[in-house]
Amino acid sequence: MMWTALLLSRVQFAFTVSFHIIFPSFTIGLAAWLVVLEAFHLFTGKPVYRRLFEFWLRIFGVTFGLGVVSGIVLAFEFGMNWSRLSEVTGPIQGPLLVYESFTAFALEASFFGVLIFGRSRVPPLAYLFSTMMVALGTTFSAFWIMVNNSWMQAPVGYAIENGIFVPTDWKGIIFSPVVWVRFPHMLVAAYLTGAFCVAATGAWYRLRGTYAVEGRLMLRMGLFLATVLVPVQLFLGHLNGDYVHEKQPAKFAAIEGRWHDEQPAGEVLIAIPDEAKEENHFELKIPFLGSLIASMRFDSKEVGLTSFSKEDRPPVGIPFFAFRVMVGSGLLMMAVAWLGSFQLVVDRKKGERLLLWATFLSFPLPFIATLTGWFTAEVGRQPWSVYGALRTADAVTPTLTVPAVMISLTIFITVYLVIFSFGTLYVYRLLRAGPVESEHVRSENSKRPLAVAGSARFPETTQGGNWA
């Protein structure tokens, strides 16, 4: 393989964007969870919800900050590594990112300040409202990103004038059907991430025998939500498959590991695709199922990769395996959620520890599923940057040199690994300490120099206060 500036740029973008997506997928779910906790506290008056709120707000602070700083990099990388892309599609992608940064800034940053500094300064309902606005801000942010990415997956509403993509139909771009299956899929992925992290934390406390009330509550709320959401997510995933089948047949064939046109088509469960020989090794295949999944019929003809010329095919291995890891993680999550919920509702003792361990260890699953889902979508889109309209090779900055991207990639990997390791360590410490009483929290927080002018007006400065 040749290390070109193009390939290195792709690796760098993949690395920085993968690193970034971990945080929003966690914080979008966490923000919604904070809304639920605050609402429950307001309407039941039980202090346990308040303790949990303060606890998760601290974790939200650290992860939100990591998400923001890693997101800034992406806003610059479009121009730095993909200057041709940003130049020719800037009239469409640029405005979408303007809306992303503006709405995110206006909602998240402003109301996040209230969350951190405002508990004693605003009435309870206004505080709940601020929590909702932060959640809404993270959701909007995800929405604009999904509109942008969906346009790259299935471009609509544009005309090409002098080589520039000029928008002709903004409504068509924003309300594209592709957006409205992909955005919910991402949103539910984020909610599932939140649910499993909360449930896993609850299971951890139960296994350690600490924070009995909080642990039980987190376990119940997390698992019950996941029980409902995992099937919804599988259905949304199926709808996503439909759009890929219709709009990106080459990606679909790569995911399916289907080399030749088939009628009726079988479904390859597992295999090792061989791109050189254009065939699968160790294939396990179920007849007819491929047609059924793709077209809801037993006899449909499904297209294979060899129907596309070689320069129009995506790499096969990554979409093929990533997709299977994603679905596998989804099924595992369903098993944990359903068995765990069943156990919570019916049989209280038998197998309890086993399920607690399973729940505790399940927290990486939603992250893995989100990442592999994105690998499938993005690598499967290749060799196109804007599907069918602009090749990735034509999108890269023409003046970029191999040493320059080598250097930048090394710097990014080093810096990200350092802050990721420490970030994870600090979140782990917060989680291990648990939802301690607020006096305790405050004494620990007195280390923070947030005692601002008239500090009596801001008695509740908490850790994680300075992010937005």
Added chain:
Amino acid sequence: MILFWAGMLAATTLLYVLLDGFDLGVGILFAFADEPNRRKMLGAISPVWDGNETWLVVTGTVLFGAFPAAYAALLSAFYLPLVLMLCALILRGVAFEFRYKSLGFRWFWDLGFAGGSFVATFIQGMTVGALVEGLPMKDGHYIGGTLGWFSPFAVLCGFGLVLGYSLLGASWLVGKCEGTIRERAYQLLPVLTVAVLAFLATAFVLAVTMHLNLMSRWFERPYLLIFPLIGAISSICLLKSTHWRNDMAPFRFSSLIFLAAFGTLACSFWPFMIPFALTVEQAASPPASLNFIFWGAGLFVMPLTLIYTLVVYRLFRGKVADVGYE
């Protein structure tokens, strides 16, 4: 519409420079303080620094959305410096939080904080310097290679901005802190003011001699000299207010100096976005894009964001309390 977004871009850039300027400046001065003072210095900027930095993102996306050709040319031209600047901003950003969570690595995060602030500032100054000097461009595309932006003048501007942001930072500290920090900042202010003025004058003369067509502009439109004049008057006021120990005044006057420098620069550039290679008009998005962002982001979100910024600064006005850290 192009004019509106050009104005918007100028406004967000200026806001970024003034706001993140002072907290980057505090970050640079942070290197020279001891632990109790470091806590107070961080306390003086921690409620606002993240909002300040968001103006960089807003500026970046406005450039992308409204002037994609300039966005593509500038960001790809300054590839390596921008990578360094982004990583510097990341390290400095996480340091706010991590230095208090760290058990044995505080020195590391402090290094990241001060070093990151310095590097980010230096690179911002260097990019502006390289722009003034002129990038190797052809047909609106950058052709200078990996280090084509490098020049002694650009490096001079990098150090110049370090001085400039330090001046903003020291002025901010005078208004926010009491005790030794305030005293030391007051001692620094005259030195920094004179240094910044000397730098600005040198840079201005060098720039005008480098581009003769630039010089003719200043002769044709002498009223533009109002900007250097504002700068000169502000500097005198700044020195006076330092002398009289008027805590709130220095930040206002050093902001005015920045405003004057920014105005000088903007007027010298106009109508170019990248001097003598890409005009504002050439870089602009088609009307369909500019209108789309105008009706939502320009008309509603932007004013809202400005109001929010004002509210936050009002909320955190006054001195940082001296108690409650140990």
